[in-house]
Amino acid sequence: MNDNESKLAIRDLKVEYDAKGRRTVALEQVNLNVKDGEFVSVVGPSGCGKSTLLKVVSGLLRPAGGTASIDGKEIAGVPDQVGMVFQNDALLPWKTVIDNVRLPLEIKGVPRKEQLHEAQRLLGMVGLEGFASYYPKQLSGGMRKRVALARTFAYDPEIYLMDEPFGPLDAQTRVKIGEQFLKIWEQVGKSVLFITHDIEEAIALSDRVVVMSARPGRIKAEFNVRLERPRPFYDIRFDPLFKDLQKEIWAQMADEG
């Protein structure tokens, strides 16, 4: 693929950390494209550099070598076309649910009435219409994740960067949130770079799944997910193509020890 066709293009990326005089090479020779509207997931063992990759793309971390570009422009500083959902949900504890969700719209200068309307619509989509006036601490972990999701959709960036956005949730809640997320995303159709350690989740959501090797992280395999869209987030798991992919990806992961 030509870099010009990519929403996101990562070329020969190298990232190093310096901690107390010890240098860690977190990423090396990473090459990855995400097309406009494409959903790409990254899976790989803990510590292989998945969060590091997302931090570079979100402009929070400067690479030691190589480039990361959005729409052909090299990322320097925090670009305004990206929206990040972190491994922790990072809601503002002093703001109510609805105020957390409408914050990106407020920053964009959307009129207040529209902010409230859109935030309420998104809360409905994640199944939290009755919780607008609650504070984050009054919600369960899964509900907080859903608020964070609604806020990301309110921001509606050119590319969604999601680092284990469904976090350490129980299997049932993960499936529920995944379902809601997939439904909204299929309407929005923006590019996504999604990090997860859950292979099933990665396949169910993605157009492509990328497997990273253990540190220093490199891309060791890529799998196209040729499953119909819109997809049923849970039932797609019973598709034979899903099972085959799961097996192949698992074999690549197991190989990493």
Ligand SMILES: Nc1ncnc2c1ncn2[C@@H]1O[C@H](COP(=O)(O)OP(=O)(O)OP(=O)(O)O)[C@@H](O)[C@H]1O
């Ligand atoms: N701020 C930092 N300073 C020094 N080393 C770091 C820093 N952040 C990450 N690292 C190191 O870089 C490597 C990659 O870390 P990273 O957080 O990107 O992994 P990950 O793939 O996201 O892991 P997990 O699946 O556990 O979230 C690890 O070895 C980690 O110790």
Ligand SMILES: [Mg+2]
């Ligand atoms: Mg991580």
